[in-house]
Amino acid sequence: MPTPANILVEGPGGEREWTFLHQIICPKRDIQSASMSSLDKDLEVLRLYFDTTSRLDVDGALATFHDDIIVEAPFTPDVLPLVPKKMDKAEVTALYQSLPSFVAPLKFTNVTIEPLQRPGEYLCTYQGNSKMLATGLPYENRYISRISMRDGKIVHFAEHYDGITLLTALGGTVTAPKA
DSSP states (O other), X not given: OEEEEEEEEEOTTSOEEEEEEEEEEOXXXXXXXXXXXXXXXXXXXXXXXXHHHHTTOHHHHHTTEEEEEEEEOTTSOTTOTTSOSEEOXXXXXXXXXXXXXXXXXXXXXXXEEEEXXXXXXXXXXXXXXXXXXXXXXXXXXXXXXEEEXXXXXXXXXXXXXXXXXXXXXXTOOOOOOOO
């Protein structure tokens, strides 16, 4: 059975709205037989996460995380200790509380949330359009994340993005080796 993917669309006046994107087919999983209230609740929590994080509503974003949250950002360059490659609840809380001091609102757009075959698992893609406060440089990145839900909250968040984009927005440089 198909299920809708969701996308956050920003209108010309800056208004934001979640809308239906397209139909996805999840083979071997009958979405209709899954608890629709569980799927609906997960989608609502994920929408809330992207909305609050986009606006840097730190308390709102943290409220979407399970107590056992693990966040992974495996492509973060080693020279950026401010974003560890793997974080537990305390580290995630510290990182999110520090966000407003170094980045402008992230302004996520083109957010898609696609349920995967296993209940409570989602693949999300999105773009951010911000700037780093210390450098004034734009920070525009694209992300793909696999998110796992438990008890109506995000319990695992594996975020993949271009770490070089983050590094250069923070004022760093990358030099290719000479041939």
